[in-house]
Amino acid sequence: MKPVVEVLQRHATPSPFSRGEETVMDPTYRHGTEFKADELTFSLQEDMKFKYEKFVRHVQDELQTSMFIGKIVSLKLYKLAVYGEGGHFDWHRDSTHSDAHHGMVLIALNTKWEGGELMLRHQGIETIVNIHPKKSGDEIRPVVVAFSTDTEHKVMPVTKGTRLVLQYDVKVVEQSPAADGMHSPSYIPLKRAVHRHQHIAVSHINIYPNLDQKLVQAVVDKIRELHKKGTFVVAFPLTHLYRKASIKKEYLKGTDLALFDALKNHFNVALHPVLIRAIEDRNVWGY
Template structure:
């Protein structure tokens, strides 16, 4: 394992990786141009025969980080498939067949649990990049209109009671975050996972006339 601070690549390689990052983010369903997607090198990892990684979830290492990009460098190996788990679904990513001759990549969101199956022969060589959004971008509309309608109705009732100063009605609502944030990261740009999804929905509703976020 080699930290990014001990590596240096030319401008052409960085340009190539940024193109991969945009493509990967688009495949994940994001508007890469609007969000200003960038890939930031984290480390180089070499797995020899028998090497594996236990099931774990990555941590947000930079503000705006939303995922991980794994760039596979040409090196012959067998085994070493990546298993990504999210909400009861599992995807197996195996790039070993053409590993000796070709570059490859895989990408997943930060909240996904993942594990690396044992390398059975050869050497698996990868560069890990943090996928980062440099702008927050517009809040996407909720995919379920019935959820949006229900939240809008609830917001209207709450606003009516709040303005009327009904004793039982709270003047502010607080939704605790799942992920810990430093004071510097406490912004829309710094939110990840379910925290970001919740903020996106509330911001989208707010655009319809209800001021839900301050």
């Protein structure tokens, strides 16, 4: 379905952003409008409503298979971002909305636009993602982009048309997999990991970065070497950023979780918060 862009443009409100502890408006840094989730309703017939709900469940399953192995996640619509010609958003990290908020999903709607590329950056490595819906025969298929909340991202200037993107919060649900009706009691994280490897190998899913088991073993070997030399306390930063209340094993993501699981089989492992003050351009972030 094609959204009526003109109507959305008339009613959308300018998008602010956080700068330190302030919420500010600065069109040189972010130029766009938006609708929060409570300002939106979906007028869908029963068959389309069922398809939409099925689609959301499918995305949740993919996230549990590719990003949050061994966890149950929920997807909640946060807002609709509207970027017309000249719209853009410089490098930023989105604010987290709860301790369980660990990821976000972006889905572009079926409109025509040029420019407005989505750029992602983590640990200094950048990548560009094409989020235009893809045509498959007579069907239009959305591109689902998912990443952790601590990933920096940027929207390049839109040069033509209007870019409409649904933004969802990905939350880790605090319950055992067996208690969820979507999974059987035989649910085992290791089986999920094996399924993930097989699924990604045959599906159109791009995962970045991928985990190298040799690097994990190298970390284990290095710690053992330090222990032999008399260094008994070894500390290093996690790959991702977390809220203080979220520095728990059940909330670890990606390589952080893999390292924790690998190290706990050999050492006494503990997690501790560390305050890092980072200054980038006009933004000041404290973690």
